[in-house]
Amino acid sequence: MISLVQLECFIAVAEELHFGAAATRLKMTQPPLSRQIQQLERELSTRLFDRTSRRVTLTQAGRALLPNARRLIDLAAKAVADVRSVGQGAAGTITIAYTAMAGQSVVPDLLRRAAAELPGVTLLLRELVSLDQMEELEKGTVDIGLMRPLLARPQISTRPVYRERLAVAVPSDSPLAQREGPLKLIDLKDEQMLMYSPSVARYFHDLLLSMFVASGVHPHIVQYAGQVPALLALVSAGLGFTLVPESAGRIAPEAVTLLPISETDPSSRVNSVELDIAWNSESHNPLVERLLSLVDDAHDEE
Structure with a gap:
């Protein structure tokens, strides 16, 4: 069965395209890293990397695995954070997705407000294009999205939060x-x-x-x-x-x-360029409403 350690190793090599650099990043030596990749390839019965003495490249199968591997690691991190928050009596975890430009305009102020007013909340941040955010909101792997306006979808609610030229x-x-x-x-x-x-x-x-x-x-x-x-x-x-x-x-x-x-x-x-905040109206995460209130408070002060 595929392990999270194998996926972490795969992601590191896929992003670095160099086994030595990936091993340094993971604070391990190269031989055990290579073994993890070999075990993963055996588990999947397919080659994930093409390796020569000069370069490492992803195969078609490796490119197909990479986004799913990242998603599984994100889900695992969220699960750990959720359980840890409950065990510690903290408020919980919320996943916020944002576009590259939202990271420059809206996200910094939102993070400052959350740190001040929701100190017990764990924020998981993911940079995604708007279309990917909508899909993740529908699946429930993202709680809040900061995206460009898209066509309405069932159960997804949106409202504008920022406008510029x-x-x-x-x-x-x-x-x-x-x-x-x-x-x-x-x-x-x-x-x-x-x-x-x-x-x-x-x-x-x-x-x-x-x-x-x-x-x-x-x-x-x-x-x-x-x-x-x-x-x-x-x-x-x-x-x-x-x-x-x-x-x-x-x-x-x-x-x-x-x-x-x-x-x-x-x-x-x-x-006029608009940025919307979006959420799944069927979400059971109580922190969604709290975060939306923070955004409303920011608008009231403008």
Whole structure:
């Protein structure tokens, strides 16, 4: 039977792609690590890694196992934390999923409030794209999600918690970065655009299209990416421009400049990025309501 130790070892090697580095990370020597991987491969009757003297790569089977292994480890950690909290008379555990940008805007203040008002609560944090958050909420492996608005699903409740505008991200050495004052989207009509993937980041993809339609501009899209950090990396490489939430300025590389979009631009009527808090209305975790109250309190103080 597969053990959690085997899965921990597998995850470490899969993420490091180096047995020596994985062994150091797990504070063990390489031979017992190799034995754990060999036992796991025998248990599954399949090879998980292709190994040569120069490199380690995941097989197709290994790539299929990795997300499930991470999920099992998360569930095991949550189970241990739940039992430990009950045994210690603590308040319990709540799992919060968030997008990369929510980690810059909403999560820090929420964590400060939780630490002050719910000191006995164990918070398990997971960074997930919005679609994955919705699926985890439905399965009950996540209690609270901080995500972009998605189509409603049965038993999942949502409400907005944060709103901001989009800005234009351009390479710092580009002529656009030297301009003074806000930009209009028409200023970008001859520039190469880096776009959000419609399958991974549907919310941003559709929002940007609606803004360019409102401005009467047909963007020249040259590449797609799924998340804000990836798009910022492409901009820093000089491959084009993109639109990102203004809060992305906190994580933008030095080679990227963020420029505001003029409020007189026709796209201003739809230039609003929303972040929702979501939860399963059938959840039996009493901490969900307590955390929602913390979010409400934060809004009342604004």
